[in-house]
Amino acid sequence: MPKRKLHIVHTESSCGWGGQELRILSESQGLMSRGHRITLVCPSEADIYNAAVERGINVVSLPVARKKVSALMALRRWLAANHQDIDVLNTHSSTDSWLTALACLSLRDSPPIVRTRHVSSPISKKASSHWLYQRAAQHLVVTGEPLRQHLAEHNGFALSSMTSVPTGIDLNRFGPGDRESLRRHGHLHGRIIGILATLRNWKGHAYLFEAFAQLKGEYSDLSLLVVGDGPQRHNLERLARELGIEEKVLFVGNQHNPEDWLNMMDIFVLPSYGDEGVSQAVMQAMATRLPVITTAVGGMRDAVQHEETGLLVDIRSSVAIEQALRCYLDNPAFAKRMAEAAFERSQRYFGLETMLDRMEAIFDRFSRGHR
Incomplete structure (x- = not known):
């Protein structure tokens, strides 16, 4: 198990609520309990913003809900002021992944990016999408092995560039009851x-x-x-x-x-x-x-x-x-x-600890210190 304590920054542009947001929160809380620093960057109007505050997760509000120049510049300014203190960036939705990748292009010694893809919707075969997933991101996490195999077969992504890590659940909470x-x-x-x-x-x-x-x-x-x-x-x-x-x-x-x-x-x-x-x-x-x-x-x-x-x-x-x-x-x-x-x-x-072990190892492997 990794011994280094990391500063992991999650970015999330989605303002909705569902399994993706719940995973970000549970993963963040779990890694915080292991001594890692977690920061979440998201729009203030996103449902995940208040949910993160309630859970004691450090949240930074930035207007990253849309792919706009103003959003790119806001994220770029924040990263420029903080990137030396960040070990790894973990992006989650399309918009924040593009904004983060483009912002990092203009930074010297930018933090490495790990992309988590939570859904199975098709990915464009355009060169720009290939760059986003295979060049801008150091590693891609998917939430099921069939998704990993599909991306290798249909998009030509290297299997070695992807890891399947299903979302973990709290087995102490979810189990047979009375x-x-x-x-x-x-x-x-x-x-x-x-x-x-x-x-x-x-x-x-x-x-x-x-x-x-x-x-x-x-x-x-x-x-x-x-x-x-x-x-x-x-x-x-x-x-x-x-x-x-x-x-x-x-x-x-x-x-x-x-x-x-x-x-x-x-x-x-x-x-x-x-x-x-x-x-x-x-x-x-x-x-x-x-x-x-x-x-x-x-x-x-x-x-x-x-x-x-x-x-x-x-x-x-x-x-x-x-x-x-x-x-x-x-x-x-x-x-x-x-x-x-x-x-x-x-x-x-499917236990939470299994997910945390695997994500912790990925973050450690692709963090600034090991890049």
């Missing part, structure tokens, strides 16, 4: 299908709702628990009414204790068709010892192997979700076997 007690507290009963995700189109809630609508008449004890909030809340509530499942669907919004709500579920479903890495919610559900249904987008196969640690279904298919749910509902022994296998995999590969 399900019956939690259900009594939440006034829940029967068998509960659940999803924990921001209410965005590409998380696939609508397809889960349609699948649930096909099951509710046959399985009268079923309920659907929706944990999370987001821009699709109103549309999903309307869809529940249109499908005639409104009385069986419980929207509880964002929760500060998602681990408790996971423990109220019998089956976890995340039918995402978007640019996932490896979903933190899926890994959290696996650590809670839940049978999981999800899709093979992004790096999800790092977590779920079909019929070994869960079930993988086609994207945008309510029929496929319905069939997978029937597999679990009609065969409790199979569901239990998948849940146990998921739990074992989460304990072996």
